[in-house]
Amino acid sequence: MVVEDRPLYELSASEIADGIARRRFTPVEIVRACLERIAAREPVVGAWVHLDPDHALAQARALEAGPVRGPLHGIPVGIKDVLDTHDMPTGMGSPIYGGYRPPADASCVAMLRGAGAVILGKTVSAEFAGMTPGKTANPHDPSRTPGGSSSGSAAAVADFMVPLALGTQTGGSVLRPSSYCGIVGFKPSFGAINRAGLKMAAESLDTIGQHARTVEDVALLYGAFTGARKSPGRFTDSPPRVGLCRTFMWDEAAPETKDAVEGAAAAVATAGAEVTEVELPRAFEELMAARIVINNVERARALAFEWHHHRALISETLAEVLEQGLKTPPDDYVDALRLAERLRARIDDAFGACDVLLAPCVNGEAPTGLSWTGDPRLQGIWTALHLPAMSLPTHAGPNGLPVGIQLVGRLHDDHRLLAAGRWVLSLYR
């Protein structure tokens, strides 16, 4: 089925919501279109770890038979496989959890169902949302990584298998794959999407986030978790004030990363936005190392059971992280927490009068090969600061592959970030 010459699977979530409301098509037709796209493309992309077409269609039929449940009525969503689903296995990207069936949905999954979403299936996660990838390839070039750890969610949305998916970000696991796959990634303020039913990785960093192809869709989905307004606000009187923040890693950045960030700064200035340079105080540079200490120690503690009982099933890469965590002196961990807390209290001042910061998102295009999901540092600093951040698919690198930019908002100022994201992305579409 096509609508205005576009196959249904290409529609955005907002277009699907609108079309279902106007009875131009039904939830079953939408789910069927997504399933057909998956059937055609999954052998190349490998985005899904669990997909039961009959169960997905049954959900859609049940929605058709009942009243409109909420703003996501009939919209398919993919769920990263570290989030519990009561009706699908939840494998955590690890053989240790093969076939595991949780007793309940994660909070975010239950809220999606309450809003009428169809839980289409479970998407590939790197092992325990870490750095050891699963089978997923980059849909733009299957010889390259899609990024991780939310590999399947980003690839599935980028490849039009599903309009929306959930991911999680402890370092850069939502924004990096979104950038590599050329879609919109959104990591809200820490804790904004409730984490009950998430397999914890590093609990003072873990944040549930979203993958979509438009900023409007991000806002639509976000509303299901927070009860907040369903479409991003607009900068009607004047454009957003943008702080250009190159960060400490600028000298190491690939040319295409510099081009993307400086190109975006020029584009928003041309469109009337006030752009100022924002330099983070030196203390923020120490956060790079502190984030790694926190990550290692908290992961080692969170996986204490798996470490004791299933060590042979833990990858070498993860085992090294856990060993680092186990041998970190307790005071180093507390010092790292203290530093992060101090800097979280200071970052608001660094924004000055800016509404959002414009920063590099990834260092270059997606790397070749599927064994490494890329460098998390450019995303991780903002995760550690608990700030909302999003990747926007604005640029391409030397091989024509996506290179996103990153916008960062103030804590709890997620809606302003979404509004700014919409404004910026509109300059490119």
Add this chain to the structure above:
Amino acid sequence: MVVEDRPLYELSASEIADGIARRRFTPVEIVRACLERIAAREPVVGAWVHLDPDHALAQARALEAGPVRGPLHGIPVGIKDVLDTHDMPTGMGSPIYGGYRPPADASCVAMLRGAGAVILGKTVSAEFAGMTPGKTANPHDPSRTPGGSSSGSAAAVADFMVPLALGTQTGGSVLRPSSYCGIVGFKPSFGAINRAGLKMAAESLDTIGQHARTVEDVALLYGAFTGARKSPGRFTDSPPRVGLCRTFMWDEAAPETKDAVEGAAAAVATAGAEVTEVELPRAFEELMAARIVINNVERARALAFEWHHHRALISETLAEVLEQGLKTPPDDYVDALRLAERLRARIDDAFGACDVLLAPCVNGEAPTGLSWTGDPRLQGIWTALHLPAMSLPTHAGPNGLPVGIQLVGRLHDDHRLLAAGRWVLSLYR
């Protein structure tokens, strides 16, 4: 078996560790002593929701057959039934989870096993660590509540069924039952005991805590989670500097609560501690209401699945909390988070030169009846500030029942709090 005329079940964890190390008795003898005490007293106290004597003894025998595993080698610990155990059912205090077997141990449970502890059994929790109590009675007077929500853990430790137990505190769920039952309760800094495998209640408040009969035992247990030193430090040069903080609820406080706090202030001053009055800025009074908003909204989100699928199995009391949470405007929740974050950044100044604050812990003795676990407000304000806090069994009320005092430390300054707690409690023993 008795040691120096004391039955084994009366020994502290530190004494057990010492006795096992010197081969005065074995882990099996310790577990057997605890099981015998439980057999005698459980019909009155009702502290346990799952207890399999054979499995407990098997753990002890396995420890005896192997090398010393760690500082808790052979020490029995009770686990609140909202913490996952891979070898015992985990019921969350709710019929919804009857018979549920988690796939893994919670982080804290796995770390206990790694340190050599015997996981004796699961203790009664109020429904989802909230306000609807289970079967447990106060061991000092079975017509009274033991407090909650860590009811079984506090009662079991107070009644010499087990030397140590884990609880969780979202409002006052560790310190209140500890105070009502006349033992030492310890809620460390937010996040200090990793929460992976805890059934989330309100995730920005939930803190795993400890119940013990001595401060030394609290420190011994705490070391297993943090890798930090095993015994509390000492104030050798000079006594701790104590800030007497009556809080905004002083006018409402029962006479025995005022007597306990003022009596303790006088006692520490007599013993040489510098005592200053600390008055919290008025802004902190608003935290009382903000804490409730955060609690309601986060609980409603965390239990979204249970609400949709098992509403008939949710108690009236909890249903009211969830309904309040569901109808809270999103901005009110964010405003409450913002207030809590602002005050967390300010509380350090309120300490001035004090090492710890001395504050009321509970409003009077344990209330009569088993249907209400008592008022969480005096504990909850410090939980919302993420500060480490402990209850010390220093006083008694008009009916001879325990009325504890509360000591509060600065964030991450848990060891100083433990040292101060030992110093203060030594004045009463």
